[in-house]
Amino acid sequence: MSTSRKYLIAGNWKMNLNASEGADLASQVVSMFGHQTEVSVCVCPAFTALEAVSNAVNESNIRLGAQNMHFESSGAYTGEVSAEMLRHLYCNFVILGHSERRQYFGEDEVIVNKKTKAALAANLKPIVCIGETLEEREAGRVNEVIKTQAEGALAGISAEQAENLVIAYEPVWAIGTGKTATPEMAEEVHAEIRCLLASLFGEETAEKVRILYGGSMKPGNAAELLAQKNIDGGLIGGASLKANDFAGIVEAAIKLSK
Ligand code: 13P
Numbered sequence: 001m002s003t004s005r006k007y008l009i010a011g012n013w014k015m016n017l018n019a020s021e022g023a024d025l026a027s028q029v030v031s032m033f034g035h036q037t038e039v040s041v042c043v044c045p046a047f048t049a050l051e052a053v054s055n056a057v058n059e060s061n062i063r064l065g066a067q068n069m070h071f072e073s074s075g076a077y078t079g080e081v082s083a084e085m086l087r088h089l090y091c092n093f094v095i096l097g098h099s100e101r102r103q104y105f106g107e108d109e110v111i112v113n114k115k116t117k118a119a120l121a122a123n124l125k126p127i128v129c130i131g132e133t134l135e136e137r138e139a140g141r142v143n144e145v146i147k148t149q150a151e152g153a154l155a156g157i158s159a160e161q162a163e164n165l166v167i168a169y170e171p172v173w174a175i176g177t178g179k180t181a182t183p184e185m186a187e188e189v190h191a192e193i194r195c196l197l198a199s200l201f202g203e204e205t206a207e208k209v210r211i212l213y214g215g216s217m218k219p220g221n222a223a224e225l226l227a228q229k230n231i232d233g234g235l236i237g238g239a240s241l242k243a244n245d246f247a248g249i250v251e252a253a254i255k256l257s258k
């Protein structure tokens with residue numbers, strides 16, 4: 001990774017852990033990494049655990065993220081949560097366009113774009129997820145899919161705003177499957193994403209944007225993935241639910257930062 005970017009290790013807890021379980025795990029993360037500054041560490045609990053986890057990470061360097069939000073700031077949208085509501089709980093980040101949202105909840109580029117703009121306007125850092133399915137990879141369509149998803153999600157965003165963006169490359173076939181992209185496979189796509197960002201926002205801005213890898217990252221493979229030039233962190237699912245596994249990944253990033 002370039003020295004100008006700080007690693008970001010973000011735990012996506014998905015639909016796991018209630019408020020008290022979440023606060024317990026967050027407290028463990030705080031006691032291990034709450035006072036280091038070499039790596040940005042973030043936990044993304046379910047909505048119902050955000051307040052308890054926010055209190056647990058308060059006054060530490062652990063950042064808080066949400067897993068989704070609506071693009072409107074308020075109104076008659078039953079079951080939804082706005083960017084302002086997340087900011088009120090001291091969220092710094094919000095995961096947008098995760099493949100599970102695309103697959104199960106019908107999110108497309110237009111929706112992800114609206115959410116990304118709304119998050120940036122509310123001073124939340126969006127972690128915009130993109131990635132191909134196995135079918136798309138086997139058909140040789142990786143670059144095309146990445147381009148469509150990235151350009152769609154980021155349409156109309158200024159270079160200045162883009163400095164607050166985080167992109168997560170999550171090959172769908174690697175999520176929760178135990179199959180990881182090899183470091184070389186991942187780096188190839190990350191480099192492609194960096195080129196896309198340069199064409200959208202200019203080279204200088206593209207160099208500042210963190211591009212995370214997600215998909216079966218664990219302590220055993222984190223170091224070799226994070227050592228790649230364009231891999232600036234990880235978006236961790238399963239392994240983020242176990243304090244020791246999450247710690248192993250954060251430690252790998254700390255070691256590479258020195
Ligand atoms: P796993 O780490 O469980 O494969 O999940 C990755 C992911 O989807 C993170 O957003």
